[in-house]
Amino acid sequence: MSRETVRKSIESKHEDEQKNSTLNSVKEVLEKKYEVEIYKADESLMLKLKENRPDLVFNLSSGIVGESRQSQVPAILEMLQIPYTGSGILTHSLALHKGIAKKIFMQNQVPTPRFQLFKSFEQPLDKNLKFPLIVKPSMEGSGIGVHKDSLVYNEEEFYKVLKNRLELYEQSILVEEFIEGREFTVGILGNEPDIMVLPIMEISFDRVPEDLGKFYTFETKTKMGHLTDYICPAKVSVELEEKIKSVALRAYKALECRDISRVDVRVREDKPYVLEINTLPGLKKGYSDLPKMAEIAGLKYDKLIDVIIKSAAKRYGLI
Ligand SMILES: Nc1ncnc2c1ncn2[C@@H]1O[C@H](COP(=O)(O)OP(=O)(O)O)[C@@H](O)[C@H]1O
Numbered sequence: 001m002s003r004e005t006v007r008k009s010i011e012s013k014h015e016d017e018q019k020n021s022t023l024n025s026v027k028e029v030l031e032k033k034y035e036v037e038i039y040k041a042d043e044s045l046m047l048k049l050k051e052n053r054p055d056l057v058f059n060l061s062s063g064i065v066g067e068s069r070q071s072q073v074p075a076i077l078e079m080l081q082i083p084y085t086g087s088g089i090l091t092h093s094l095a096l097h098k099g100i101a102k103k104i105f106m107q108n109q110v111p112t113p114r115f116q117l118f119k120s121f122e123q124p125l126d127k128n129l130k131f132p133l134i135v136k137p138s139m140e141g142s143g144i145g146v147h148k149d150s151l152v153y154n155e156e157e158f159y160k161v162l163k164n165r166l167e168l169y170e171q172s173i174l175v176e177e178f179i180e181g182r183e184f185t186v187g188i189l190g191n192e193p194d195i196m197v198l199p200i201m202e203i204s205f206d207r208v209p210e211d212l213g214k215f216y217t218f219e220t221k222t223k224m225g226h227l228t229d230y231i232c233p234a235k236v237s238v239e240l241e242e243k244i245k246s247v248a249l250r251a252y253k254a255l256e257c258r259d260i261s262r263v264d265v266r267v268r269e270d271k272p273y274v275l276e277i278n279t280l281p282g283l284k285k286g287y288s289d290l291p292k293m294a295e296i297a298g299l300k301y302d303k304l305i306d307v308i309i310k311s312a313a314k315r316y317g318l319i
């Protein structure tokens with residue numbers, strides 16, 4: 001089975017449902033002010049866009065296939081010089097590759113767990129990495145490839161999981177130190193000088209039974225969402241809040257994100273570590289993290305969509 005087949009078969013119906021629902025709610029908001037047309041990201045996209053030349057595209061596409069998938073629609077739009085919301089080609093690709101994103105974080109003083117990338121089963125494990133470690137496919141999202149057994153406590157367990165993931169996902173596998181501690185996610189909107197960091201959200205695994213793993217596995221994200229608590233604004237000291245927001249913002253700037261992103265952070269002994277940055281964060285109304293955080297900040301869904309559009313339009317000098 002190819003990687004894409006695996007990805008598609010693992011991506012549950014659940015995820016398709018999320019995407020459709022997001023599309024409909026964004027469309028509903030935009031239709032109040034603009035003439036709206038939906039474009040499907042497929043091989044005919046370029047010709048359709050070329051024919052219609054929309055003034056601006058609200059990009060919700062995570063792409064079609066392969067490791068550059070999130071950049072495919074932005075690439076077509078750039079080729080046709082059609083303005084679009086969100087990050088550019090380079091940023092989406094770098095952010096999708098967690099290992100490369102981490103190398104850039106490290107160069108920009110963004111704390112991130114120590115890690116190693118594995119392309120083969122024969123590579124020796126870096127002795128500087130301290131167990132427990134977590135094993136993740138380097139270019140997936142939504143918890144794909146993150147399961148209870150991803151958390152490993154010794155070399156034997158590690159190589160067993162590594163072998164399985166290399167075979168299953170056919171891409172480099174990221175191994176990093178597991179940060180035992182609280183988990184947060186941080187929404188960021190806009191561009192310099194108008195960047196807005198939304199109130200931070202804690203994702204609490206307190207009610208998840210120990211044997212399912214106290215972290216965000218694919219299973220916790222999809223089937224056992226009812227066991228996870230989302231607390232926004234997170235109950236943290238002012239100092240910790242500032243530290244979390246500051247590393248998240250640094251990550252956003254390091255990858256040159258635009259208009260919108262969401263940064264996943266874990267905190268150990270009051271020190272935040274950036275796990276990854278999501279350049280196409282979920283926007284499902286009343287459901288996804290970022291719209292919830294925006295609402296706490298006083299931005300109802302309509303306003304959030306408006307802020308994203310305005311932020312993009314401003315970059316292109318359209319307003
Ligand atoms: N280094 C780590 N330390 C602690 N938990 C981690 C670490 N890496 C991942 N996790 C857990 O796994 C989840 C999914 O990992 P993440 O890197 O965010 O991938 P995804 O793209 O699937 O969201 C995180 O939300 C977190 O709960």
Ligand SMILES: [Mg+2]
Pocket residue numbers: 142264276
């Ligand atoms: Mg994540």
